[in-house]
Amino acid sequence: MSSTQDESVVDDDVTPSQSQLVPESTVAISTIDVIGEPNNQKWTSTLILSIIIVVLSTSFVMGVNIGGPNLYNGFMVPWARGYPFPCQKEIGTAQWIARKWWNCVYNDTTVNSNGYYYLPEIPKDNLIGQRLQDSLHNILFVIGGFIGAYSGQFWYKCLSRRNAIFANMPFQIVASIFMIITLYIYNGYETNDPDKATLDKARKLKDVAISFFYISRFLFGFAAGMCCVVSTSYLNEISPRALRGTVGSCHQLAIVIGILLGQIIGLPWILGRHNTWNWGMAWVGLLPLIGSVLIWTLPESPRWLVQEQRQNEAAQSLRKLRQSNDIEAELIEIQNEETALTRKDLGIIKVFSSSEFRWPLITSLVLNAIQQLSGIDAVFFYSADMFSLAGLRDEKVLWGILATGIINLIATLIALKLIELLGRRPLIIWPLAIIIVIMIGLTIFIVLNAKNPEEKKEALAIVSIVFILIFIVLFAIGLGPIPYVYSNEVFPVEARAAGLSLAMFINWFCKFLIATFFLPLQSAIEGYVFLLFCLFVALAFTLLFFKMPETKNKRLQEIQTFWK
Structure with missing residues (x-):
């Protein structure tokens, strides 16, 4: 086999030599020591392009759908209530936007x-129920997410990794179309104070429009939950071991970029207005x-x-990803890590009940x-409410978001950079410890803010x-x-x-709890x-401090020895 390690791309049509084929499953793990460690642990144009296409088509869309609604809630909530x-x-940022962009005079x-300039005041005995209704679009997004995450195992098993990612995309496309049409069949674009007849006319197709809106949010959520399984699996499996953490983190990076761009697009100077929020949610x-x-x-x-x-x-795919013929050591490593292939894929009940996979x-x-x-989704779903609670007003809330x-x-x-430099465990354990302190401090300052006169509120809000x-x-x-x-690194193939x-199901279920109960609890x-967030973090810190292994640049067998 050629030892060249240049970046030239090998023609996919070339038949690999016998030495380039994956060895039989009987090859011992020690064979790697004979041939040597995989030495193509570097970035290539094919690897980078694959990451970009996958995360922009799936993970980035998820981020926009997390970050965008926060700025549109001031429009979507009264719209869904029938106003x-x-x-x-x-009262708040949405009313400030109405004054500035629609010349509303309160x-x-x-x-x-x-x-009709004001929404009816919510009776105190109905406050929690109304807050639940107001957050229904986020709740449906999250319900779709944990159904999509649970179904991810079936897409993962029944289709190839690439085909499973493709299957994710139609859900997002349909969701975008539904989101666009909602505001065209139920709207109120008149700037004047509407009379009852005008209001009744606008509400004529209200139920249909809101149904499209809720279906759209559910479908976006389903695709987001599904992508957390199929996209992260693909990224993990195309990455060399030395870059596995960084490549896997590209999913989260794309979500974060999507959140930020969703927030930018949601500013009133762009699409964050009464008559454009549907496009702000659908363009993605x-x-x-x-x-x-x-x-x-x-x-x-x-x-x-x-x-x-x-x-x-497999050999052709790996040569294309690594842009090198020198792939034999990595192929042997993959073969040895996948020796469980002859065992039947395990279902959720078996994995859940097996002591082998307990930790x-x-x-x-x-x-x-x-x-x-x-509490991170409380920040990104409801930071406008949080900043208002902390003491910010009008456009300052937008800049805070x-x-x-x-x-x-x-x-x-x-x-x-840190995930490969420091590893997984230190970046979980020590930030969790500091977050406990942060949550206690945040509680103290918000409570103090509520008890202080108006002129002192802004200083405490900044803190x-x-x-x-x-x-x-x-x-x-x-x-x-x-x-x-981590979740892609610790399971053998039959349980992965x-x-x-x-x-991912638990991830989305907990996201559902936050989306459902944060606003009522805040009220x-x-x-x-x-x-409450502080208590959850303290419990997680305690367990992970004793039971979470380091997985950086480790083979599965090395990781499993931590729990033995």
Whole structure:
């Protein structure tokens, strides 16, 4: 076999020599020591292009759907309640936008004679129920997510890795179309104070439009949950071992970029207005539309091909990804790691009940649960409410939201380097310890803010925002990317589909809990809600400190010895 390691691409049509084929499954693990460690552990143009196409078509779309609604809630909530006109906004940033962009004049009965400028006040005994209804679109997104995550094991098993990613894209395209048409069949674009007849006319197709809206959010969620399984699996399987953490983190990086861009697009100067929020939520469907064509230019996962006993195709795929003929050592390593291929794929019940997979499963579940129960989605779904609670007003809330996205992106970029430099375990354990302190401090400052006079509120609000931004940094360098990477690293092949689906199911179930109960809890106990997050983080820290192994640059057999 040629020893050249240049970057020239080998013609896929060339028949590999016998030495380039994957050896029989009887090859011993020690064979790697004879041939040598895989030495093509570097970036290539094919690897980079594969990552970009996959994450922009799936993970990035997920990020936009997490970050965007936060800025559109001020429009979507009254619209869904049955008040679609520009000036019908609750006090806060949305009302500031209505004054600035729609010339709405509040507290003036001469221009507000019918009283439709204001949403009816919610009775205290119905506050929690109304808050649940207001967050229904986020709840449906998350319900779709954990159904998509649970179903990921079936897409993962029944289709090739690349085909499973392609199957993800039609859900997003249909969701985008549904989102666009919602505001065209139920809207109120008149700037004047509407009379009852005008309001009744606007509401004529209200139920149909809201149904499309909710279906769209569910489909976007389903695709997001599914991509957490199929996209992360593909990224893990095409990456060389030395880059596995960084490549796996690209899923989280794309989510973070999507969150930030969703926040930018949602600013009122772009699409964050009464009559454009549907496009702000739907434009991202262009990416899976393009991706559904480009996906066929990418190589299939060589690991999946080895599992399917398609050795020649696996060798061709690996040569294309590494852009080198010198792939024999890596092929042998893949073959040895996939020796469980002759065993039947295990289902969720078997993996859940087997002592062999107990600690890989428990640590994966805890990591994915605390990723959500740390409170991060409360920040990205409801940071407008959080910043208002902390004391920010009007356009300052918008800049506070944008700051969360920028800080999150910077910290995630840093994490791409740290995840291979420091490993997985330190980036989970020590940030968790600091987050406990941050949550306690955040509670104290928000409670103090509520008890102080108006002129002192803004200073305390700034301190609270700083605490939130520090929390985002700590989350982004560990809890953001590592649960996706870790869950792909600790399971053997026969348990990987079931284990990953369980981990992603728990991730989305906890996201569902946050989306459902954060607003009602915030209404009931205000700033003390962060003490609940603090409790969850403390419990996760305790378990992971004792039971989470380091997986950086380790083979599966080395990882498993930690629990023995």
